Amino acid sequence: MTNYPFFSQFKYIIFSASLVLCSALSAQQQPFKKQSQSDFWEKVQFGGGLGLGFGSGYTDISIAPSAIYNFNPYVALGIGAQYSYVSQKDFYTSNLYGGSLIALVNPIEQIQLSVELEQLRVNVSVEDDFNNSSNTRNFWNTGLFLGAGYRTNNVTIGGRYNVLYNENDAAYSSAFMPFVRVYF
Known part of the structure; x- marks a missing residue:
């Protein structure tokens, strides 16, 4: 070679x-x-809700921040946190806090369907004026809400129904709840 x-x-x-x-x-x-980092943050939206209610000896304060990730114009997944304080003077005080996971589906631009799994810690204290005593209950409450709403731009107005609602051990007085959802 x-x-x-x-x-x-x-x-x-x-x-x-x-x-x-x-x-x-x-x-x-x-x-x-x-x-990928810049693409990720471009698809994230922040929002949530604030609630204030005052009356004669009644106070209701709630805050519920959340964030969603839009996979496409039709599907989004997100997480949220919640805290609520409700008090009726000389009768009732409660603190609710916890988190949630939410899935949003927009089959058409104006309609939004949702599934939300919520886990709350509920601390309730009820005053009994007749016996001069206080009854305290602390428990976990799980809610599975199915919802539908009308959507325009970043705002959705609708209702949701808790399919796990149990009136004997509930954090809410009803299984049905109206909502206003805002994401920026």
């Missing part, structure tokens, strides 16, 4: 040149991680 030292060196030169060229081309592209 004849030895061709030029071709042997030529292979090394081509190999080295292709490595340098590939490295230079790769450096011109944006890193995948940065691109």
